[in-house]
Amino acid sequence: MDHVIMTPEIVADLVSECLGTVKVLGIVGRCGTGKTLSLKRWMAEARAQGSLRVAYADGHTLLASDKVEIDFGGQVRGAAVGHYPMFDLNGADVVIVDEPLQNRELVERVLAHVEPDGGAFMHRLLILPLQTEEAITSLGIPRSALRLFSVARRPL
Numbered sequence: 001m002d003h004v005i006m007t008p009e010i011v012a013d014l015v016s017e018c019l020g021t022v023k024v025l026g027i028v029g030r031c032g033t034g035k036t037l038s039l040k041r042w043m044a045e046a047r048a049q050g051s052l053r054v055a056y057a058d059g060h061t062l063l064a065s066d067k068v069e070i071d072f073g074g075q076v077r078g079a080a081v082g083h084y085p086m087f088d089l090n091g092a093d094v095v096i097v098d099e100p101l102q103n104r105e106l107v108e109r110v111l112a113h114v115e116p117d118g119g120a121f122m123h124r125l126l127i128l129p130l131q132t133e134e135a136i137t138s139l140g141i142p143r144s145a146l147r148l149f150s151v152a153r154r155p156l
Contacts, residue, residue, distance in 0.1 A: 006034040006151035011042035014149055015052075015094065018125060022147050023114040025127045026136050029151030035129040039096050046094075047073070055092035055123075057106060059099025068103055084109035086121065093118070096127040100139060107139055 006029060018025040029035050043054040055072035057079070067078035070088050079085040082105030089095060089110075100107045107128065115122040130136060133156055136148060148156040 004029070004033060004150070004152040006038040008038050008042040008045060010151070010153050011038050012045075013153060014147075015042070015125065015127070018147050019052075019094070020116050020124065022145060023111060023116060023126060024141055024146035025125060026130055026141075026146050026148040026156075027127065027151060028130045028133055028135075028148060028156055030131055033151045035151060036098055039098065039127065039129060043071075043096065052093045053091055054094045054096065055089050057095065057097045057103070057110075059097065059102040068106065079106075082106060082109075084113070086113075089113075089123070090121060092123050094125045094127060095123050096129070098129055100128045100130070101135055104139060107141075111141065111145075 014025055027035055040056065043056055046052045046054050055070060058069040067080060070077050070079050070085055072088060072092055077088050081103055084106065095110050097107050097110060110126050113122055114126050116124055118124050133148065150156055
Protein backbone atom coordinates (compact mmCIF):
# COMPACT_ATOMS: atom_id res chain seq x y z
CA MET A 1 0.00 0.00 0.00
CA ASP A 2 1.28 3.46 -0.93
CA HIS A 3 2.05 5.98 1.78
CA VAL A 4 -0.31 8.87 1.01
CA ILE A 5 0.60 12.35 2.18
CA MET A 6 -2.16 14.92 2.54
CA THR A 7 -1.81 18.29 0.82
CA PRO A 8 -3.38 21.73 1.37
CA GLU A 9 -5.19 21.22 -1.95
CA ILE A 10 -6.90 18.11 -0.59
CA VAL A 11 -7.93 20.08 2.51
CA ALA A 12 -9.36 22.84 0.29
CA ASP A 13 -11.36 20.29 -1.72
CA LEU A 14 -12.74 18.62 1.41
CA VAL A 15 -13.69 21.93 3.02
CA SER A 16 -15.38 23.04 -0.19
CA GLU A 17 -17.35 19.80 -0.25
CA CYS A 18 -18.41 19.96 3.43
CA LEU A 19 -18.85 23.67 4.19
CA GLY A 20 -22.52 24.49 4.51
CA THR A 21 -23.62 20.85 4.40
CA VAL A 22 -22.40 19.20 7.63
CA LYS A 23 -21.13 20.31 11.04
CA VAL A 24 -17.97 18.20 11.16
CA LEU A 25 -15.29 17.19 8.67
CA GLY A 26 -13.21 14.30 10.00
CA ILE A 27 -9.89 13.62 8.25
CA VAL A 28 -8.44 10.21 9.06
CA GLY A 29 -4.82 9.24 8.59
CA ARG A 30 -2.11 7.73 10.71
CA CYS A 31 0.62 9.83 12.25
CA GLY A 32 3.03 11.21 9.64
CA THR A 33 0.52 11.54 6.79
CA GLY A 34 0.67 15.34 6.71
CA LYS A 35 -2.64 16.21 8.35
CA THR A 36 -1.31 18.90 10.69
CA LEU A 37 1.06 20.51 8.18
CA SER A 38 -1.56 20.53 5.42
CA LEU A 39 -4.23 22.00 7.68
CA LYS A 40 -1.87 24.76 8.85
CA ARG A 41 -0.80 25.57 5.28
CA TRP A 42 -4.41 25.59 4.09
CA MET A 43 -5.33 27.90 6.99
CA ALA A 44 -2.53 30.31 6.03
CA GLU A 45 -3.67 30.27 2.39
CA ALA A 46 -7.31 30.90 3.37
CA ARG A 47 -6.21 33.77 5.61
CA ALA A 48 -4.07 35.30 2.83
CA GLN A 49 -6.92 35.04 0.32
CA GLY A 50 -9.47 36.37 2.80
CA SER A 51 -11.84 33.61 1.69
CA LEU A 52 -12.59 32.04 5.08
CA ARG A 53 -11.82 32.93 8.66
CA VAL A 54 -10.14 29.88 10.16
CA ALA A 55 -9.16 29.23 13.78
CA TYR A 56 -6.73 26.50 14.82
CA ALA A 57 -6.79 24.93 18.29
CA ASP A 58 -3.51 23.06 18.70
CA GLY A 59 -3.85 20.15 21.13
CA HIS A 60 -0.18 19.27 20.64
CA THR A 61 0.66 22.03 23.12
CA LEU A 62 -0.98 19.98 25.89
CA LEU A 63 2.08 17.73 25.87
CA ALA A 64 4.13 20.55 27.39
CA SER A 65 1.54 22.91 28.84
CA ASP A 66 -1.86 23.01 30.50
CA LYS A 67 -3.22 25.31 27.79
CA VAL A 68 -4.30 24.82 24.20
CA GLU A 69 -2.90 27.33 21.71
CA ILE A 70 -5.65 29.04 19.72
CA ASP A 71 -4.48 30.72 16.50
CA PHE A 72 -7.08 32.94 14.86
CA GLY A 73 -6.23 35.74 12.49
CA GLY A 74 -2.55 35.54 13.36
CA GLN A 75 -3.25 36.12 17.06
CA VAL A 76 -2.18 33.20 19.25
CA ARG A 77 -3.69 32.85 22.70
CA GLY A 78 -3.83 30.12 25.31
CA ALA A 79 -7.05 28.51 26.49
CA ALA A 80 -7.49 26.18 29.45
CA VAL A 81 -8.41 22.58 28.68
CA GLY A 82 -12.14 22.28 28.12
CA HIS A 83 -12.67 26.04 28.02
CA TYR A 84 -14.52 27.39 24.98
CA PRO A 85 -12.78 30.68 24.18
CA MET A 86 -15.88 32.34 22.73
CA PHE A 87 -14.35 35.76 22.21
CA ASP A 88 -11.10 34.37 20.79
CA LEU A 89 -13.09 32.30 18.27
CA ASN A 90 -15.77 34.91 17.52
CA GLY A 91 -16.08 35.30 13.76
CA ALA A 92 -14.35 32.05 12.80
CA ASP A 93 -16.11 30.28 9.93
CA VAL A 94 -14.05 27.13 10.40
CA VAL A 95 -12.48 25.78 13.60
CA ILE A 96 -9.80 23.08 13.47
CA VAL A 97 -9.19 21.14 16.70
CA ASP A 98 -5.95 19.21 16.27
CA GLU A 99 -5.47 16.24 18.61
CA PRO A 100 -9.19 16.29 19.53
CA LEU A 101 -8.91 13.28 21.85
CA GLN A 102 -6.63 15.38 24.09
CA ASN A 103 -9.40 17.94 24.61
CA ARG A 104 -12.82 16.32 24.21
CA GLU A 105 -14.54 19.09 26.16
CA LEU A 106 -13.36 21.71 23.67
CA VAL A 107 -14.63 19.55 20.79
CA GLU A 108 -18.05 19.28 22.49
CA ARG A 109 -18.23 23.02 23.13
CA VAL A 110 -17.13 24.01 19.64
CA LEU A 111 -19.60 21.51 18.14
CA ALA A 112 -22.39 23.18 20.13
CA HIS A 113 -21.49 26.40 18.29
CA VAL A 114 -21.46 24.97 14.74
CA GLU A 115 -24.30 25.54 12.32
CA PRO A 116 -23.57 24.89 8.62
CA ASP A 117 -25.64 27.94 7.62
CA GLY A 118 -23.78 30.17 10.08
CA GLY A 119 -25.33 32.72 12.41
CA ALA A 120 -24.37 34.98 15.30
CA PHE A 121 -21.55 33.45 17.37
CA MET A 122 -21.73 30.31 15.22
CA HIS A 123 -19.05 28.56 13.19
CA ARG A 124 -19.88 26.85 9.92
CA LEU A 125 -17.55 23.82 10.11
CA LEU A 126 -15.47 21.94 12.67
CA ILE A 127 -12.47 20.03 11.29
CA LEU A 128 -11.05 17.12 13.27
CA PRO A 129 -7.83 15.42 12.16
CA LEU A 130 -7.98 11.84 13.48
CA GLN A 131 -5.68 8.84 13.44
CA THR A 132 -8.49 6.26 13.30
CA GLU A 133 -12.16 6.10 12.30
CA GLU A 134 -12.98 4.79 15.77
CA ALA A 135 -11.83 8.09 17.31
CA ILE A 136 -14.98 9.79 16.05
CA THR A 137 -17.09 7.30 18.01
CA SER A 138 -15.16 7.96 21.22
CA LEU A 139 -15.83 11.69 20.75
CA GLY A 140 -19.56 10.96 20.66
CA ILE A 141 -20.23 12.74 17.39
CA PRO A 142 -23.18 11.26 15.50
CA ARG A 143 -22.44 10.10 11.96
CA SER A 144 -25.32 12.24 10.71
CA ALA A 145 -23.39 15.38 11.74
CA LEU A 146 -20.19 14.58 9.87
CA ARG A 147 -18.40 13.54 6.74
CA LEU A 148 -15.35 11.35 7.21
CA PHE A 149 -12.52 11.15 4.67
CA SER A 150 -9.08 9.59 4.47
CA VAL A 151 -6.03 11.79 3.86
CA ALA A 152 -6.23 10.54 0.25
CA ARG A 153 -9.70 12.16 -0.03
CA ARG A 154 -11.60 8.85 -0.01
CA PRO A 155 -14.94 8.84 1.84
CA LEU A 156 -15.02 6.53 4.85
